[in-house]
Amino acid sequence: MNAKKAAAEKAVEVVQDGMIVGLGTGSTSYWAIERIGERVREGLSIQAVSSSLASEEQAKKLGIPLIPLEQVKSIDIYIDGADEVDQGFQLIKGGGGALLREKILASSSKQFIVIVDDSKMVETLGRFPLPVEIVPFASHLTVEKLRQLDGQPEIRMKDGQIFISDNGNYIVDCHFGTIADPERMSAEINAIAGVVENGLFVHMASQIIVGHADASVKVIHCNPRQ
Numbered sequence: 001m002n003a004k005k006a007a008a009e010k011a012v013e014v015v016q017d018g019m020i021v022g023l024g025t026g027s028t029s030y031w032a033i034e035r036i037g038e039r040v041r042e043g044l045s046i047q048a049v050s051s052s053l054a055s056e057e058q059a060k061k062l063g064i065p066l067i068p069l070e071q072v073k074s075i076d077i078y079i080d081g082a083d084e085v086d087q088g089f090q091l092i093k094g095g096g097g098a099l100l101r102e103k104i105l106a107s108s109s110k111q112f113i114v115i116v117d118d119s120k121m122v123e124t125l126g127r128f129p130l131p132v133e134i135v136p137f138a139s140h141l142t143v144e145k146l147r148q149l150d151g152q153p154e155i156r157m158k159d160g161q162i163f164i165s166d167n168g169n170y171i172v173d174c175h176f177g178t179i180a181d182p183e184r185m186s187a188e189i190n191a192i193a194g195v196v197e198n199g200l201f202v203h204m205a206s207q208i209i210v211g212h213a214d215a216s217v218k219v220i221h222c223n224p225r226q
């Protein structure tokens with residue numbers, strides 16, 4: 001079993017009847033959604049909300065009942081991957097370009113369970129480029145502001161075209177190097193007009209589940225408010 005699948009399946013063990021479950025995005029969340037689908041077929045009764053059109057499609061195919069977000073006041077559990085997790089359990093997310101919806105769901109969830117393989121665990125954030133979602137209007141000016149913060153920004157491309165997020169925005173991948181103070185950096189980035197959200201998830205994770213190649217998993221409980 002691969003490490004991502006092992007972490008994902010461990011996380012799905014805590015899903016119970018009656019819960020509203022947030023579905024993440026990416027290759028690790030894929031396995032969580034598959035397992036939720038299996039459990040639904042076995043009789044689990046839940047409702048789900050999705051952080052991306054891709055995960056929504058997968059959930060529909062598996063017969064996972066989806067509920068419109070407008071009908072949801074809070075989410076019981078949100079399960080999603082990450083691109084990096086540091087020693088203080090702060091995260092970089094958004095490698096798949098879904099960071100805005102992911103942050104909205106994570107911040108409205110009673111529990112945010114992060115599922116990663118062990119390659120994602122780092123001492124300090126920053127090796128993975130930080131994704132920043134910006135509005136297309138005057139994007140060159142917003143990109144210039146990110147450059148002034150030393151972000152070495154690059155607008156994300158896909159198949160030779162600018163990548164467009166599910167919200168119709170651009171993603172700018174920023175190379176800040178080591179991010180010593182993620183909270184401060186997040187605030188500085190979000191203070192730029194034109195920035196919608198950035199991929200630093202600070203004080204948000206309730207649990208990190210780390211999967212290893214031998215299918216063993218480590219569950220780390222964190223206090224999101226610390």
Ligand SMILES: O=C(CO)[C@H](O)[C@H](O)COP(=O)(O)O
Pocket residue numbers: 024025026027028029080081082083092093094095096097098099102
């Ligand atoms: O934030 C994300 C998508 O926007 C993903 O959770 C993150 O990129 C990790 O992806 P994967 O599970 O494929 O390694």
